[in-house]
Amino acid sequence: MSDFDIARENMIHNQLMANNVVDEHILEAFRVIPKEIFLPFDKKPKAYIDEDIELMNDRYLIEPRVMANIIKLSGVKKNHIIMDLACSTGYTSAVLSKLSKKVYGIDNKEDFLEEASVNIKKLNINNVHFINKNPIIGIKKKFDIIYIFGGVENIPIGLFESLKNDGGCLVTVLYDNTQIGKIHIVKKINGKISKTNFITAQTPVLKEFQRTTKEFIF
Numbered sequence: 436m437s438d439f440d441i442a443r444e445n446m447i448h449n450q451l452m453a454n455n456v457v458d459e460h461i462l463e464a465f466r467v468i469p470k471e472i473f474l475p476f477d478k479k480p481k482a483y484i485d486e487d488i489e490l491m492n493d494r495y496l497i498e499p500r501v502m503a504n505i506i507k508l509s510g511v512k513k514n515h516i517i518m519d520l521a522c523s524t525g526y527t528s529a530v531l532s533k534l535s536k537k538v539y540g541i542d543n544k545e546d547f548l549e550e551a552s553v554n555i556k557k558l559n560i561n562n563v564h565f566i567n568k569n570p571i572i573g574i575k576k577k578f579d580i581i582y583i584f585g586g587v588e589n590i591p592i593g594l595f596e597s598l599k600n601d602g603g604c605l606v607t608v609l610y611d612n613t614q615i616g617k618i619h620i621v622k623k624i625n626g627k628i629s630k631t632n633f634i635t636a637q638t639p640v641l642k643e644f645q646r647t648t649k650e651f652i653f
Contacts, residue, residue, distance in 0.1 A: 439471050442483040446499050450485050456503040464533035465503065470496065472554055473526035492544050493642045494523040497584050501608065501636040502527065505584065505618055508633055509606045511535055515579035518597065520570035521641055525551030525563070527584045532560045535580075540565045541573055571643045573597055583607035586616050586637075587644035598623040608638040 447462055456462070471482040473496065481488055488496045511517065515535040519528045522540035524547050531538045532555075540563060542548055548565050555563050566574060571591050573581065577599045586608045594605060602624055609619035609632070618633040 439469060439479075439482065443470065446483040446485075450499045451503045454500045454504065456500075456507050458507060460534060461503060461506055464506075464530045465499070467533060468526070468529045468558070470526055472557065473524040473529070473550075487639055489639070490523055490547070492547070494521065494542075494544060494547060495585060495639050496523070496526055497638050498636075501618070501638055502530075502584055504634060504636075505582065505606050505608075506531070506534065508618060508620060509580050509582070509604060511580055516577075517580040517582065518573055518576075518578045520573060520581065520583045520594075521585055521643065522551060522565065522570075523547045525554045525565070527582065528563045528565070529555060529558060529560060531582070532563050536562065538563045539574060539576070539578075541568050541570050543567060543569045569643065570641075577603070579603055581605040583641070583644065585644070586610055586640035588640060588646035589644050590621065595621065595623060595628060600624070600626060607644075608636045610640060 447465055471479045474482055478488060487498050511534045516537045517531060517535050519531060519538055519540045522528045522542050528538045528540035545567055548567055551565050573594055578597055579599055588610045600623060605621040607619055608616045610616045616636050616638055618636055620631050622629045
C-alpha cells in the first residue's frame, strides 16, 4: 500500500467510522476514490487530514467527517439522479458517482471544471457530467438530491424547483443568525417544503451562498 492508501484507510477508521458513519457502501465509496488527485501538488500531503482544505477561488474540499455525514443523512440510493453544486475539482462528484445513478457537477470555475473532467476520466467514471454554470442557479432538471458541500447562509428559492416532488431533498451546512452551522436538509413532498437540522459543522461559507438578499431560509 502507498502512503496515500494508508492515510485513506486511517481516515475511514478514525474520522468516518469514529463519527458514526458505518454504512459499508459509503465507506467503500470513500475507499475507492483517491482524494489526493483532486488537490494541487503542494496540498496533496494534506489530503486525508480532518480539516477543510482550501483549494483556491473560494472552493474547498470539506472535512471528511462532515462530507460523510451529509451523504449519510441524505439517504442517497443507487437509482438517484443528483446535482453537486460548487463541485470544484470533482472529488465530491466522484464519491457520489459510486452511490448514485447520475451526478451533475455544477460550478462556474472553468479551470476547476477542466481539472474535474480530467480526474473523472483517470478514474474511468462515466456517470458524472460537469456543467459550467453559477451554482446558485443550478440547472433546470428534477433531482432526487441536491448537495452543497460547503457552508451556506442563503439558499436560493429557485433551487427548490429542481427537487423532485416525491421526497427530493437539498442537503448542505446552513448557518443561522448566531453563525452556528448545522447539516441541514430541505425536503419537498407534494409541493410542501420541510426543513430539519442535524449535527453541528463549522464548514467555510461559500461566497455565492452568503446572505446578501432576502431570499434565505433557516
